[in-house]
Amino acid sequence: METILTHSGRWPEEHHGFVNTPVTRGSTVVFPTLDALEKGTQPYRYGRTGNPSAHSVETLVSELEGAAGTVLTPSGLSAITIALLSCLKAGDELLMTDSAYEPTRKLCNGVLARMGITTRYYDPRIGAGIADLISDNTSAIFTESPGSLTFEVQDLPAITAVARARGITTLVDNSWATPLYYRPLELGADIVVHAGTKMFVGHSDAMFGTISANADWFGKLRETHLLTGTCASPDDAFLAARGLRTLAIRMKEHEARALELASWLERQPGVRQVLHPALPSHPDHDLFKRDFTGSGSLFSFVLKPAPRAALQAMLDDIELYGMGYSWGGYESLILPVNPARIRTAVPWREDGNLLRIHTGFEGMDDLKADLKAGLERYMATA
Numbered sequence: 080m081e082t083i084l085t086h087s088g089r090w091p092e093e094h095h096g097f098v099n100t101p102v103t104r105g106s107t108v109v110f111p112t113l114d115a116l117e118k119g120t121q122p123y124r125y126g127r128t129g130n131p132s133a134h135s136v137e138t139l140v141s142e143l144e145g146a147a148g149t150v151l152t153p154s155g156l157s158a159i160t161i162a163l164l165s166c167l168k169a170g171d172e173l174l175m176t177d178s179a180y181e182p183t184r185k186l187c188n189g190v191l192a193r194m195g196i197t198t199r200y201y202d203p204r205i206g207a208g209i210a211d212l213i214s215d216n217t218s219a220i221f222t223e224s225p226g227s228l229t230f231e232v233q234d235l236p237a238i239t240a241v242a243r244a245r246g247i248t249t250l251v252d253n254s255w256a257t258p259l260y261y262r263p264l265e266l267g268a269d270i271v272v273h274a275g276t277k278m279f280v281g282h283s284d285a286m287f288g289t290i291s292a293n294a295d296w297f298g299k300l301r302e303t304h305l306l307t308g309t310c311a312s313p314d315d316a317f318l319a320a321r322g323l324r325t326l327a328i329r330m331k332e333h334e335a336r337a338l339e340l341a342s343w344l345e346r347q348p349g350v351r352q353v354l355h356p357a358l359p360s361h362p363d364h365d366l367f368k369r370d371f372t373g374s375g376s377l378f379s380f381v382l383k384p385a386p387r388a389a390l391q392a393m394l395d396d397i398e399l400y401g402m403g404y405s406w407g408g409y410e411s412l413i414l415p416v417n418p419a420r421i422r423t424a425v426p427w428r429e430d431g432n433l434l435r436i437h438t439g440f441e442g443m444d445d446l447k448a449d450l451k452a453g454l455e456r457y458m459a460t461a
């Protein structure tokens with residue numbers, strides 16, 4: 080995988096020897112003759128339908144995911160939108176994990192509902208039990224593993240076995256593990272999406288998304304992507320390519336740091352539970368070990384219940400952790416989250432405050448000291 084990350088999607092001989100595929104900004108592509116215009120032999124025809132910057136990242140991500148092909152989108156959410164639109168039509172039912180990224184739910188409950196597509200939420204830990212939820216109209220199952228905010232690991236092979244037997248498409252949001260640590264197409268899934276904004280770009284400086292599909296689905300995906308005009312900007316494709324070159328070493332660091340911090344947090348006063356699937360204490364740890372080869376930067380932890388003032392005391396004076404949405408950059412982030420507000424299939428009953436952490440590249444002692452001081456302020460106010 081490290082060799083793919085370093086070499087795939089680069090053709091220096093086509094760019095005067097320059098190592099990186101340059102940014103090709105452009106709309107119009109000109110053709111020298113009527114024959115060339117009509118025959119479609121030039122690799123690119125118009126800015127929206129393809130350019131070298133996009134081709135570079137498509138090639139690289141397809142190799143990483145073991146996919147038949149990949150398309151690029153202007154954000155992770157647009158990747159999820161186009162992936163779903165490529166396999167759903169009016170009257171269909173979609174099975175959606177209850178642990179999905181919140182904007183994915185809003186897309187389903189808003190736009191898809193308006194188009195006559197029904198979404199049914201399921202327990203992320205349902206596994207082969209998904210068979211009981213399938214109706215004649217079920218045409219797609221969407222998974223996200225581990226789940227956003229709550230980190231349940233899904234039994235993807237059990238789900239895809241059921242889906243394949245019934246001709247149902249399985250989609251995976253693979254943003255957390257990246258193709259380095261989780262290979263959904265090998266586990267039977269059809270379509271994989273990435274919030275490229277996060278680990279692929281890796282520096283908090285661009286919005287980006289990718290959708291990869293197996294041979295069964297790539298044609299339909301590519302058609303839907305072209306017809307909806309949802310191309311990514313060449314500048315953002317370039318930033319994603321640049322980020323991807325160092326993905327393996329960044330992931331290794333994120334993984335080691337997040338794990339160290341997570342197990343340290345498990346021992347801190349005031350911390351009730353740490354939700355990180357690579358910790359032996361996690362309820363889905365065995366499943367995680369079976370299907371994943373590594374873990375990401377992001378995990379959550381539950382604090383002892385306390386009033387909002389305690390959270391305020393902890394977070395308002397925190398120094399190194401930025402309080403903000405998103406994740407995947409070099410800098411650490413912390414975010415109070417509340418799954419109870421959105422969950423429907425499996426209500427979130429934890430009454431302690433839930434915080435999500437993205438572990439960046441600051442010094443570990445500094446990160447621990449900042450959190451320790453924050454936890455002390457929390458406990459003093461609790």
Ligand SMILES: *Cc1c(COP(=O)(O)O)cnc(C)c1O
Pocket residue numbers: 154155156157180223227252254255273274275276277286287288405
């Ligand atoms: C951020 C995120 C997305 C959406 O990506 P954007 O680029 O912000 O649109 C999708 N899925 C997951 C798991 C995410 O964390």
